[in-house]
Amino acid sequence: MNRTQLQKIATDWFEQQHWKPFAFQKQTWNAFLQGKNGLLNAPTGSGKTYALWIPIVLNYLKTNPNYATKPQKGVKAIWITPLRALSLEIKQSAERFIEGIGVPLKVGVRSGDTSQKERAAQKRFMPDLLITTPESLQLLLASKDYDNTFKNLQAIVVDEWHELLGTKRGVQMELALSRCKNITNNLRIWGISATIGNLEQAREVLLGVASESYKNSVLIKAKLNKKITVKSIIPEKMETFPWRGHLGLHLLEAVIPIIKNSKTTLLFTNTRAQCEIWFQKILEKHPEFAGEIAMHHGSINKETRLWVEQAIHNESLKAVVCTSSLDLGVDFAPVETIVQIGGPKGVARFMQRAGRSGHSPGKESIIYFLPTHAIELVESAALQKAVKQQIIEDRIPYLNSFDVLVQYLTTLAVSNGFFPEDILPEVRSTFCFQAITDAQYQWILNFITLGSQSLQAYDEYKRVEIEADGKFRVNSRAVAMRHRLQIGTIVSDAVLTVKFLSGGFLGSIEEWFISKLKPGDVFTFAGRNLELFRIKNMQVLVKLSKQKTSKVPSWMGGRMTLSSEMSEMLRDELYLTHASAGKKSPEMKALTHIFKRQEKESIVPKPDQFLIETFKTRDGYHAIFYPFEGRFVHEAIASLLAYRISLLVPITFSIAFNDYGFELLSDQEFDMQQVLDNDLFTTDYLKSDLQKSLNASEMARRKFRDIAVISGLVFTGYPNKMVKNKHLQSSSQLFFNVFSEHEPENLLYQQSFIETFEHQLQEGRIILALERIHKQTIVWKKM
Amino acid sequence: MKLETIFVKEHSFILHPSGAIFWKNEQMLLIADVHLGKASHFRKHGSPVPMASVAENFNQLNAVVSYFNPTTLCFLGDLFHSHLNNEWFFFEQWIQTVMCKVILVSGNHDIIPVLKYESIGVNVIDFLSKKGIHLTHQPEKKEGFFTISGHIHPGVRLVGAGKQQITIPCFFKQANQLVLPAFGTFTGNFIIEPQLGEQIYGIADDEVIKLQVG
Numbered sequence: 002m003n004r005t006q007l008q009k010i011a012t013d014w015f016e017q018q019h020w021k022p023f024a025f026q027k028q029t030w031n032a033f034l035q036g037k038n039g040l041l042n043a044p045t046g047s048g049k050t051y052a053l054w055i056p057i058v059l060n061y062l063k064t065n066p067n068y069a070t071k072p073q074k075g076v077k078a079i080w081i082t083p084l085r086a087l088s089l090e091i092k093q094s095a096e097r098f099i100e101g102i103g104v105p106l107k108v109g110v111r112s113g114d115t116s117q118k119e120r121a122a123q124k125r126f127m128p129d130l131l132i133t134t135p136e137s138l139q140l141l142l143a144s145k146d147y148d149n150t151f152k153n154l155q156a157i158v159v160d161e162w163h164e165l166l167g168t169k170r171g172v173q174m175e176l177a178l179s180r181c182k183n184i185t186n187n188l189r190i191w192g193i194s195a196t197i198g199n200l201e202q203a204r205e206v207l208l209g210v211a212s213e214s215y216k217n218s219v220l221i222k223a224k225l226n227k228k229i230t231v232k233s234i235i236p237e238k239m240e241t242f243p244w245r246g247h248l249g250l251h252l253l254e255a256v257i258p259i260i261k262n263s264k265t266t267l268l269f270t271n272t273r274a275q276c277e278i279w280f281q282k283i284l285e286k287h288p289e290f291a292g293e294i295a296m297h298h299g300s301i302n303k304e305t306r307l308w309v310e311q312a313i314h315n316e317s318l319k320a321v322v323c324t325s326s327l328d329l330g331v332d333f334a335p336v337e338t339i340v341q342i343g344g345p346k347g348v349a350r351f352m353q354r355a356g357r358s359g360h361s362p363g364k365e366s367i368i369y370f371l372p373t374h375a376i377e378l379v380e381s382a383a384l385q386k387a388v389k390q391q392i393i394e395d396r397i398p399y400l401n402s403f404d405v406l407v408q409y410l411t412t413l414a415v416s417n418g419f420f421p422e423d424i425l426p427e428v429r430s431t432f433c434f435q436a437i438t439d440a441q442y443q444w445i446l447n448f449i450t451l452g453s454q455s456l457q458a459y460d461e462y463k464r465v466e467i468e469a470d471g472k473f474r475v476n477s478r479a480v481a482m483r484h485r486l487q488i489g490t491i492v493s494d495a496v497l498t499v500k501f502l503s504g505g506f507l508g509s510i511e512e513w514f515i516s517k518l519k520p521g522d523v524f525t526f527a528g529r530n531l532e533l534f535r536i537k538n539m540q541v542l543v544k545l546s547k548q549k550t551s552k553v554p555s556w557m558g559g560r561m562t563l564s565s566e567m568s569e570m571l572r573d574e575l576y577l578t579h580a581s582a583g584k585k586s587p588e589m590k591a592l593t594h595i596f597k598r599q600e601k602e603s604i605v606p607k608p609d610q611f612l613i614e615t616f617k618t619r620d621g622y623h624a625i626f627y628p629f630e631g632r633f634v635h636e637a638i639a640s641l642l643a644y645r646i647s648l649l650v651p652i653t654f655s656i657a658f659n660d661y662g663f664e665l666l667s668d669q670e671f672d673m674q675q676v677l678d679n680d681l682f683t684t685d686y687l688k689s690d691l692q693k694s695l696n697a698s699e700m701a702r703r704k705f706r707d708i709a710v711i712s713g714l715v716f717t718g719y720p721n722k723m724v725k726n727k728h729l730q731s732s733s734q735l736f737f738n739v740f741s742e743h744e745p746e747n748l749l750y751q752q753s754f755i756e757t758f759e760h761q762l763q764e765g766r767i768i769l770a771l772e773r774i775h776k777q778t779i780v781w782k783k784m
Numbered sequence: 785m786k787l788e789t790i791f792v793k794e795h796s797f798i799l800h801p802s803g804a805i806f807w808k809n810e811q812m813l814l815i816a817d818v819h820l821g822k823a824s825h826f827r828k829h830g831s832p833v834p835m836a837s838v839a840e841n842f843n844q845l846n847a848v849v850s851y852f853n854p855t856t857l858c859f860l861g862d863l864f865h866s867h868l869n870n871e872w873f874f875f876e877q878w879i880q881t882v883m884c885k886v887i888l889v890s891g892n893h894d895i896i897p898v899l900k901y902e903s904i905g906v907n908v909i910d911f912l913s914k915k916g917i918h919l920t921h922q923p924e925k926k927e928g929f930f931t932i933s934g935h936i937h938p939g940v941r942l943v944g945a946g947k948q949q950i951t952i953p954c955f956f957k958q959a960n961q962l963v964l965p966a967f968g969t970f971t972g973n974f975i976i977e978p979q980l981g982e983q984i985y986g987i988a989d990d991e992v993i994k995l996q997v998g
Contacts, residue, residue, distance in 0.1 A: 448832065452827050452832030453834070459871075459874070460835060461869055461870050462830075463829070464832075480829070480830050483830070484830075620945065620946060621945050621946030622946070653944075653946070654946070655946055667948075668945035668948065713830065713831065714831050715831070734972070735970060735972055739833060739837045739970060740834065742840075743834040743837055744834040
């Protein structure tokens with residue numbers, strides 16, 4: 002069959018469904034059938050799934066004309082999804098087409114939720130189309146004869162690539178793809194990404210720098226021109242509106258009519274704790290919603306989450322209070338309205354959430370922004386402009402993530418074993434490791450075989466062994482098993498499962514929170530007030546409580562920072578305080594009263610001013626700086642400044658920071674004039690000063706925690722087993738200390754500093770910030 | 785270097801910043817929780833703790849033994865972290881250089897056979913009670929005795945004005961007992977919360993400092 006005939010199969014099927022293919026879908030079919038790789042830029046709910054499933058199936062028909070009588074065995078395509086919750090929907094889409102055109106292909110899902118039995122069955126007889134996660138793909142690479150399993154692989158599709166791109170899961174994907182390219186013939190690699198600032202780079206990262214696959218690739222954009230309307234909820238009485246740090250509950254009543262007037266509303270909160278509280282408060286104030294509203298966050302058990310998602314589909318819910326857990330995937334056609342509670346911190350995230358409403362193509366997306374405090378009103382005004390101007394952040398890919406490489410090479414050693422000289426060119430073809438030197442590669446090889454850089458007397462180090470023919474292999478079954486358990490790059494705190502005494506699983510909760518509670522204490526979880534009965538075998542046993550007041554758990558999760566784009570928009574908006582009334586947004590007008598108050602006590606900085614406020618309380622001497630650059634940059638500038646001041650006088654500071662500014666607090670008085678006179682905001686010696694200040698602060702240590710787990714330094718234990726291998730317990734902190742003392746040249750130790758510099762500080766953002774401050778006049782207000 | 789001396793009954797004990805204490809009247813050096821072999825145990829299981837930390841343990845042992853030159857060296861348990869591994873050979877070599885009598889009060893981690901210790905002249909016992917002093921691994925009460933033990937790896941969190949804090953290892957003294965900090969280099973701290981009337985001697989680099997409780 003030629004391409005036109007093949008495409009006719011697809012268009013005919015579309016017609017039967019009373020659908021009309023979009024231009025981007027046809028473009029993608031075409032490019033795929035021409036043998037191209039690519040990146041498809043399309044939002045959720047736009048029909049992106051069919052853009053790629055269809056040509057995969059068509060290509061199979063083309064290469065196997067006798068498919069009906071002599072079906073080809075083995076897996077033909079792998080669809081990677083970052084969230085296993087999305088697998089089911091992707092599977093249904095694929096099956097709908099396959100059944101529609103009557104091709105005998107089997108679609109299977111393999112993820113952390115797949116039963117042992119099913120996995121074993123898959124191992125014997127792989128589904129034709131496999132839907133899986135980046136971690137499960139690595140696990141396949143860790144099983145014997147994986148090359149045979151993938152022999153007939155024709156395509157890998159990485160869905161929601163933008164979600165993986167700026168993470169170590171992305172690096173894991175890059176490495177897996179580099180291997181798969183070399184064990185298959187004619188593999189096509191496709192990514193699907195929502196709109197981000199660096200789409201071109203996203204394609205390069207997916208396909209490999211200057212690789213053949215990259216040269217033979219296209220970027221296809223689904224120009225759907227979705228209209229997004231942002232409405233901000235402005236409090237009627239600004240006098241009582243908090244200046245900072247609240248949950249937004251004082252605007253609860255403003256949300257009620259929005260919920261009532263819309264078919265289904267999603268309320269996005271920034272944290273799981275906030276989600277729990279909002280859910281409770283809505284029901285408390287408006288019991289009439291009972292049974293019509295639900296809650297959804299990542300720590301609630303899977304069945305409940307699936308039930309909620311199903312209920313949204315069935316239009317049986319009026320509203321769902323949720324977190325980023327509903328950011329991705331699942332097509333929710335009935336959702337008409339979105340409410341964002343608190344600052345979303347980034348334009349891309351905000352737009353993605355907006356896109357959850359008016360899901361059908363062509364419909365308008367409506368999003369309400371509910372500020373939780375005064376400055377968020379400024380954020381709201383800034384967001385509206387950013388959406389209008391389509392200013393969208395980049396996702397910065399990782400470079401030289403040696404921890405992931407250590408894990409990956411061990412994975413290959415666990416399954417078939419590998420020859421280092423075969424693997425190096427593949428590794429180097431990835432974006433992440435494009436600049437890895439021979440010496441660094443050798444360091445990693447020594448690390449996994451010798452546990453150090455030279456053979457040491459009496460050493461019993463055992464992980465990867467080098468066999469007589471030079472093959473690197475793991476021979477110890479115990480090492481192999483521990484490694485398989487530890488594959489992955491998402492490091493979370495120890496979690497315990499929450500269960501009713503009478504049975505019934507509620508979800509999971511972090512150990513550090515529960516360890517602060519005593520039996521009898523009441524806490525809120527999954528929308529219920531629960532009394533802690535006892536903790537046993539990593540399970541928290543609870544019963545329902547009638548008590549009204551309770552503690553709300555918080556989860557450590559990712560702290561989000563204001564993106565540099567958002568920061569800039571925010572500053573520009575703030576400077577408008579001084580502009581004439583005509584130029585001000587309604588939000589800024591509403592804030593007039595607060596700005597007046599601020600002007601009375603201090604100033605609202607103009608574009609050429611940098612504000613520092615100092616005062617004394619019972620806690621000590623405070624100095625507050627307002628760069629408005631987001632929490633990550635603030636943490637770095639704060640520790641830099643603390644370090645530089647300590648060079649003038651011996652002094653210790655406590656550092657606090659948020660998205661708007663940072664605070665230095667000390668038990669001794671220090672002279673701010675000295676800070677100004679000595680030009681402590683200079684960019685001279687920035688790198689070495691930062692390095693030294695990082696040593697004194699916690700930043701690099703925090704990064705090292707993940708690195709230690711990913712590279713297998715720290716063993717996090719067997720799942721759901723209380724009895725861990727006791728003699729192997731240790732903390733990443735202990736490792737950090739011994740490396741800093743005995744092995745500061747260790748690449749993994751150094752990586753923690755480099756990551757802090759390059760990723761947390763987002764390459765030079767701090768320099769730009771300091772240069773900006775340098776040009777500004779510093780206004781120091783003693784309060 | 786700054787040391788502290790404490791007096792219990794008719795005895796005096798010198799607290800050393802390595803975490804060891806010297807029982808003056810008995811010329812006995814007490815050391816708890818060295819956890820030898822821990823680094824090697826990790827290495828054997830694929831987790832590369834730098835070998836240099838192994839040598840560091842022995843350097844510190846040498847330093848404190850030559851400082852006090854005791855007639856008896858008593859380990860208060862958890863001398864070895866786990867099963868026998870190659871660090872045993874280092875220990876064997878080291879023990880030959882030690883001139884004094886060596887005793888091990890057995891701890892929960894000490895699973896290496898007693899015979900192995902005896903073959904190199906180390907006497908293994910469950911506890912030692914002498915002249916009103918009771919030496920054990922785990923803290924315990926014994927009527928009429930003052931207990932000296934290890935096991936819990938005490939550390940203390942110091943909090944200052946301006947929300948400053950730091951955690952350091954410490955000696956923890958209650959009315960009837962004293963707990964030593966862990967001597968080993970690759971060990972962590974358990975943070976204790978002292979009550980009024982208890983005494984804390986913190987270790988800050990090479991100084992032992994008596995801290996104010998409350």
